[in-house]
Amino acid sequence: MKEKDRRSKNASVTAAKSRGAEARGGRHEQRLPPAKSAGPAARTGSKTGAGGPSLKPAPRKAERTSAQNSAPLRRLELRTGEKPAETVPLILATAATGGYHLIDSGDGEKLEQYGPYRIVRPEAQALWPKALSASIWEKADAVFTGDTEEDGMGRWRFPGDVLGETWPMQLLDTDFLGRFTSFRHVGVFPEQLAHWSWMRDQVAGAGRPLKVLNLFGYTGVASLIAAKAGAEVTHVDASKKAIGWARENQAMARAEKLPIRWICDDAMKFIQREERRGSRYDVILTDPPKFGRGPNGEVWQLFDHLAAMLDICREILSPDARGLVLTAYSIRASFYSIHELMRETMRGRGGRVESGELIIREGGLDGARPGRALSTSLFSRWVPK
Secondary structure, three states, rough: OOOOOOOOOOOOOOOOOOOOOOOOOOOOOOOOOOOOOOOOOOOHHHHHHOOOOOOOOOOHHHHHHHHHHHOOOOOOOOOOOOOOOEEOOOOOOOOOOOOOOEEEEEEEEEEEEEEOEEEEOOOOOOOOOOOOOOHHHOOOEEEOOOOOOOOOOOEEEOOOOOOOOEEEEEOOOOOOOOOOOOOOOOOOOHHHHHHHHHHHHHHHHHHHEEEEEEOOEEEEEOHHHHHHHOOOOEEEEOOOHHHHHHHHHHOOOOOOOOEEEEEOHHHHHHHHHHHHHOOOOEEEEOOOOOOEOOOOEEEEHHHHHHHHHHHHHHEEEEOOOOOEEEEEOOOOOHHHHHHHHHHHHOOOOHHHHHHEEEEEEEOOOOOOOOOOOEEEEEEEEEEEE
16 A cells, blocks of 8 residues: 555555654554454464454444454553663654655645656645745646545646656665556655665675565565565565556566565454464564555554554564564654554563654755755664664
């Protein structure tokens, strides 16, 4: 489904994923999923994820169908042990790169350079006036219009020549396709470069092939970067369209022989099976949407299911794991909410939890003039040291 149809994006998501950070504030409660969203799980105390007794009246037929398509409930138990050390707030910035930079922003819009194209898209976080003249903005190659909400469908307007649906892109020496989608996204979320650079360094410096799980993997750019660095990658997304796009990107990157498993599945169901199998991963990237549906109608609600998802991710981390990364977009919460959740989840594993915001720094027309910082998302990252 995470620009990230964010989303025809992943593993529990076939609806486009909300992007752009909304107003913060609010809370996350660690609780069982409500009756209406029979998705991820409530922990029973065992490691199998088997469901416990029913906590609600007998469901109607439609609710029974949804429940049958969803992962078993998993009850969360309070973990013991010392909480990891913490670093807050940590601000991770994406500056200009060879393939992308934020030119300007303001008045609820942003002007970006994606490869050869200048693109204008809505951006609710850009509360300030635009710094560059209207004549520069008017020279954009593509402008997204027509939607009123982050998930709303819209259309692209091409002030000059009408452009094709896709175009070649490259980030971190990895080739892929940009694409004009009806949900304003273009197939990559450049703020994630901070996490991807960190992941690439972990893989390259490990001295052994690391196993990487890219959960809600979208169009596969992170998976390709990890595999090119030497990792064995499992990429999970609930959208067949996203998986197809990821395979196109693999061909574009001339990476068909790299060890990547492309899996179209519901994220929660997949990781619960991996837990039962005893599978382990050294790095887990998880970039869930606020709301989504799996390939068989499974429901994902971030505030209802995030605690269970992280709990399972902890269980499938290897003893010598290098990190667990969570990114959260378009939620009414402080980064402290996911920070404290991550620290509670990782009790007894030592290490450190680093949390804060991902930002993109304006760079002007040439990308070389640092300007204002545009906040894009919250994140929390556990690392072993």
